[in-house]
Amino acid sequence: MIGRFNWAGVIDFLPQLFTGLYYTLLISVVGLVIGFILGGFFGLGRIAQNRALRSISIVFIETLRGTPVLVQAIWIYYALPLIIQFELGSVTAGITVISLNSGAYIAEIVRGAVQSIDKGQMEAGRSLGLNHGQAMRYIIWPQAFKRMIPPLGNQFIISIKDTSLLSVILVPELIFQGRLIAANHFNAVEIYTTVAVFYLAITLSLSFVLQRTERRLDI
Amino acid sequence: MITVKDLHKKFGDNEVLKGIDCEIEPSEVVCVIGPSGSGKSTFLRCLNMLEPITSGEVIVDGNNLNDSKTDINMVRTEVGMVFQQFNLFPHKKVIENLMLAPQKVRKITDKEARERCLKLLEKVGLADKAEQYPQQLSGGQQQRVAIARALAMEPKMMLFDEPTSALDPELVGEVLEVMKQLANEGMTMFVVTHEMGFAREVGDRVLFMDEGMIVEEGDPEQMFTDPQSDRTKEFLNKIL
Numbered sequence: 001m002i003g004r005f006n007w008a009g010v011i012d013f014l015p016q017l018f019t020g021l022y023y024t025l026l027i028s029v030v031g032l033v034i035g036f037i038l039g040g041f042f043g044l045g046r047i048a049q050n051r052a053l054r055s056i057s058i059v060f061i062e063t064l065r066g067t068p069v070l071v072q073a074i075w076i077y078y079a080l081p082l083i084i085q086f087e088l089g090s091v092t093a094g095i096t097v098i099s100l101n102s103g104a105y106i107a108e109i110v111r112g113a114v115q116s117i118d119k120g121q122m123e124a125g126r127s128l129g130l131n132h133g134q135a136m137r138y139i140i141w142p143q144a145f146k147r148m149i150p151p152l153g154n155q156f157i158i159s160i161k162d163t164s165l166l167s168v169i170l171v172p173e174l175i176f177q178g179r180l181i182a183a184n185h186f187n188a189v190e191i192y193t194t195v196a197v198f199y200l201a202i203t204l205s206l207s208f209v210l211q212r213t214e215r216r217l218d219i
Numbered sequence: 220m221i222t223v224k225d226l227h228k229k230f231g232d233n234e235v236l237k238g239i240d241c242e243i244e245p246s247e248v249v250c251v252i253g254p255s256g257s258g259k260s261t262f263l264r265c266l267n268m269l270e271p272i273t274s275g276e277v278i279v280d281g282n283n284l285n286d287s288k289t290d291i292n293m294v295r296t297e298v299g300m301v302f303q304q305f306n307l308f309p310h311k312k313v314i315e316n317l318m319l320a321p322q323k324v325r326k327i328t329d330k331e332a333r334e335r336c337l338k339l340l341e342k343v344g345l346a347d348k349a350e351q352y353p354q355q356l357s358g359g360q361q362q363r364v365a366i367a368r369a370l371a372m373e374p375k376m377m378l379f380d381e382p383t384s385a386l387d388p389e390l391v392g393e394v395l396e397v398m399k400q401l402a403n404e405g406m407t408m409f410v411v412t413h414e415m416g417f418a419r420e421v422g423d424r425v426l427f428m429d430e431g432m433i434v435e436e437g438d439p440e441q442m443f444t445d446p447q448s449d450r451t452k453e454f455l456n457k458i459l
Binding site: 123129142143 | 228267269292293295296298299300304306307310319320323324344365367369372373
């Protein structure tokens with residue numbers, strides 16, 4: 001069965017697939033970095049004293065968790081430009097989608113981790129005269145961050161896989177390239193299998209790094 | 220040092236403190252006893268505003284805690300607190316637990332903080348544990364570190380919220396010893412405790428609380444041998 005297919009021929013398409021891989025990685029990394037910043041902000045915002053900040057955070061989180069990534073991508077790429085009268089490149093739109101979407105989930109991870117730290121820690125810090133921000137920064141956050149690592153790793157992997165949906169807004173990432181190749185060369189089995197292996201290679205490497213980090217930090 | 224006038228505290232509809240008046244003089248050691256749920260810990264936590272007060276006045280070292288102009292963080296630097304559950308920072312070494320607040324709040328240098336904190340660890344008999352993490356220590360050692368941590372801010376007074384209640388019985392003594400030493404040095408102390416022996420020996424005054432009020436107060440010797448109120452008698456009969 002397998003012998004029917006021209007696996008060696010895949011080599012010719014590797015440069016194009018690597019271009020796709022480049023975009024997949026670019027969007028994942030930039031998107032997750034921004035997503036982490038957004039997640040930190042809205043995660044802490046959701047449990048802040050300030051009511052307005054809390055409301056904004058809830059709206060952000062619930063809107064982005066409650067709509068499909070695919071819908072978000074299409075909306076940002078095709079609908080948003082009509083509203084803001086400004087054309088977004090597909091890669092920019094793609095990074096925006098991953099940032100916002102992962103940001104919402106990471107916000108919940110951050111909130112959960114911060115709330116999981118015993119209340120006595122904040123009280124001990126405050127009783128020593130630290131203000132709320134200092135106690136957060138020096139006492140709560142370092143402990144919470146350690147607890148965030150496993151769920152963050154999970155979210156990173158989900159977001160990396162979500163980038164494949166960006167092919168519908170013409171981001172030249174892995175599966176987009178794969179479909180181009182397969183359509184022209186009728187080698188769907190070889191190319192799509194290779195694409196799947198590429199994704200697996202990324203996510204497995206990430207899992208490996210995460211496991212080592214968890215072991216080193218003794219989580 | 221502390222003046223409390225008609226202090227009330229409610230959690231929702233539940234009134235936990237029903238009008239407390241109290242005066243604590245400098246260098247005085249005041250012990251608070253009473254059944255659980257009587258509001259002892261809540262009262263203590265109102266003294267450094269870990270619990271916001273519902274009504275009444277708490278004046279600490281001249282600062283009215285209910286006044287919005289009062290910088291509560293400033294007041295807290297002068298009022299050390301020791302918790303039942305120690306609440307040491309598990310991600311920091313013992314010495315770093317002590318150094319954090321002096322560095323970040325008092326803004327003293329690394330070197331100065333380290334020296335001061337090592338001295339304090341020596342004082343509580345734990346200088347050799349400076350580089351360990353709290354979870355490597357026994358409960359009694361952890362609580363002594365927590366006392367040293369509070370002292371690192373050089374507070375004018377100390378609050379102890381049932382400091383030995385979470386300890387194995389054989390570890391209680393070492394913590395009480397440190398507290399006794401502190402009292403002998405003239406520290407103003409407010410101690411919520413179930414250690415009647417400590418209250419009797421070290422306390423200058425004992426408050427008996429029940430149902431959110433101070434039922435009886437006075438000299439420890441007199442309170443333990445000849446309590447005036449029936450509720451105090453009943454309580455002391457049960458535990459002594």
